Amino acid sequence: MARDEGLEHLLREDLAGEPGLVEKPMFGGLAWLLNGNLLCGARDDGLLVRLGRDGDGWALALPDVVPMIARGRAMPGWVRAGPAAFGDDAQRRRLIAAALGFVRSLSAKRPIAPAVRRAVSRTRSPR
Numbered sequence: 001m002a003r004d005e006g007l008e009h010l011l012r013e014d015l016a017g018e019p020g021l022v023e024k025p026m027f028g029g030l031a032w033l034l035n036g037n038l039l040c041g042a043r044d045d046g047l048l049v050r051l052g053r054d055g056d057g058w059a060l061a062l063p064d065v066v067p068m069i070a071r072g073r074a075m076p077g078w079v080r081a082g083p084a085a086f087g088d089d090a091q092r093r094r095l096i097a098a099a100l101g102f103v104r105s106l107s108a109k110r111p112i113a114p115a116v117r118r119a120v121s122r123t124r125s126p127r
Contacts, residue, residue, distance in 0.1 A: 003029050007042040007086060014096050020108070036109025039099050047086040049095045052102040053077040059095060077102075 008030050015021055020035040029043030041048035048068055051059055053076045059065050064085040068078035079095075086092045 002044040004042055004044050004046075007047060010086065010092065011040065011042055011047070011096070014093055018100070034100065034103045035106075037103050037106045039103045040096065045080065046083070047081040047092065047095070049079050049081060049099045050103060051077055051079060051095075051098050052105075055098070055102055059098070062091060065095075 011030075011032065012023075015032060018034065021039075022033045022036075024031050024033060027041055027043060027048070029041055031041040031048075032039045038050055040050060049059070056067070056077055056079050059079045059081075060067065062081075062085055064082035065079050066082075067074040068080045069075070081092070081095060085095070
């Protein structure tokens, strides 16, 4: 899946200076994690934003914002904003602010030590 470098640039600007933020390649694009919890992502099909269960109703009422679908199923608490939504600076920043508010309420995840990560990956069965 191709990446949207323009969207990635916008998100880097919007999230600049946010403590505890990490950018990682995931899901065919880039994802941003806050204290180890997924916050948002940028892919060629739009901006993925984590708003939490029951926290996405207001966003779904916005133009060009739809539920995030993964493997044919809606992901509660996640939305996908298309270009008309993420291209509007105020709307994109509102979505990001709401995601930051939700993800800050979650417990920080402890990083997995590299040796443990390797052992876990060897015990997983292939899909």
